Amino acid sequence: DQQVKQNSPSLSVQEGRISILNCDYTNSMFDYFLWYKKYPAEGPTFLISISSIKDKNEDGRFTVFLNKSAKHLSLHIVPSQPGDSAVYFCAASAGAGGTSYGKLTFGQGTILTVHP
Amino acid sequence: DAMVIQNPRYQVTQFGKPVTLSCSQTLNHNVMYWYQQKSSQAPKLLFHYYDKDFNNEADTPDNFQSRRPNTSFCFLDIRSPGLGDAAMYLCATSRDLVERRFLYEQYFGPGTRLTVT
Numbered sequence: 001d002q003q004v005k006q007n008s009p010s011l012s013v014q015e016g017r018i019s020i021l022n023c024d025y026t027n028s029m030f031d032y033f034l035w036y037k038k039y040p041a042e043g044p045t046f047l048i049s050i051s052s053i054k055d056k057n058e059d060g061r062f063t064v065f066l067n068k069s070a071k072h073l074s075l076h077i078v079p080s081q082p083g084d085s086a087v088y089f090c091a092a093s094a095g096a097g098g099t100s101y102g103k104l105t106f107g108q109g110t111i112l113t114v115h116p
Numbered sequence: 117d118a119m120v121i122q123n124p125r126y127q128v129t130q131f132g133k134p135v136t137l138s139c140s141q142t143l144n145h146n147v148m149y150w151y152q153q154k155s156s157q158a159p160k161l162l163f164h165y166y167d168k169d170f171n172n173e174a175d176t177p178d179n180f181q182s183r184r185p186n187t188s189f190c191f192l193d194i195r196s197p198g199l200g201d202a203a204m205y206l207c208a209t210s211r212d213l214v215e216r217r218f219l220y221e222q223y224f225g226p227g228t229r230l231t232v233t
Contacts, residue, residue, distance in 0.1 A: 004158065034220055043120065043206055043224030044159070049217060089158070093220050102147070102210050102219030106158035 003027045004092050006107035013114050019077040021110050023090030026071065030092040034104070035064060035075045038087040047088075048075070080114045087111050119143070120225035122207050128231045129197050137192040137228045139207030148190045149222065150182060151206040159206055165190060166212065194230075202232045 005024045013019045021035075031052040036044035050057040050064045050073070057064050063076045077084055090107040120141045129135040139148065146167050151159040162176045165184045179201070181193040194201055208222040 002158070009156070032217065032220055036224075041226060043208070043226045045224070046221045049220065051217075091220075102216075102222060103161060103164075104220060104222065106160075108156060108158045 004090055004105050004107040006090055006110050008110050009108070010111040010113070013080045013112065015082055015114055015116050016079045019080045019084065019112055019114065021075040021088050021112065023073050023107055024071060025092050027092070027094060027105070028071070029094035032093045033064070033066060033073050034091045036089040036091060038089065038109070044089055082114045082116050085112055085114050120207055120209055120223050122225035122228050124228060125226065126229050126231070128233060130233055131199065132196045135194050135197055135230065137205050137230070139190045139225055140188050141209045142188070143209055143223060144187060145209035145211050145223070146187070147210045147212055147219065148184060149208040150190070150192050151208065153204045153206060197230070197232045199232050202230055204229050
């Protein structure tokens, strides 16, 4: 039972254009969402996050949108750069009050390729 | 630079031969995690340590064990590796602070790719 799904295994975008990566989830208890980026031969690195009390969070070229009713979130990268080429993982957490660890449920990842 | 280090980066073991993967961190984080990631799949949490308290995920096989002798080091022991245990194993850390978001902003090592022959 995959609770976090990234239905597009790959995405190809021209440099300077917008990249939109999508993620769907099924668990209505998820209340915190994150995006991680992974380069080859490296571990995932945290990129941006959003709490369920918000519907948008922006950090420079990266914006995450959350649509709770649709159980959908997306990551927008504008403008896309060749250095953004990586695997992007969506992750979600259903942390209740008092938990002492951050259990994350990950999606399978989307390979983003930005062409010069 | 503060970081999460995993050794070795590549490990080959024989079917049924015990193997240990190691993780160390210089971040002084109190939570450490082990994930298993199979090809083209999502990373899957196996267990975590909060300081010395060990917490197993319900569906983690008994074949997988872990040790955390001190804050900096954590080990993953696979007692009798099967072919299905071939995967990338990721170690991660996080801080437990008042703001919950710090638990989720995890710092990952580069991973150890395990091959079982």
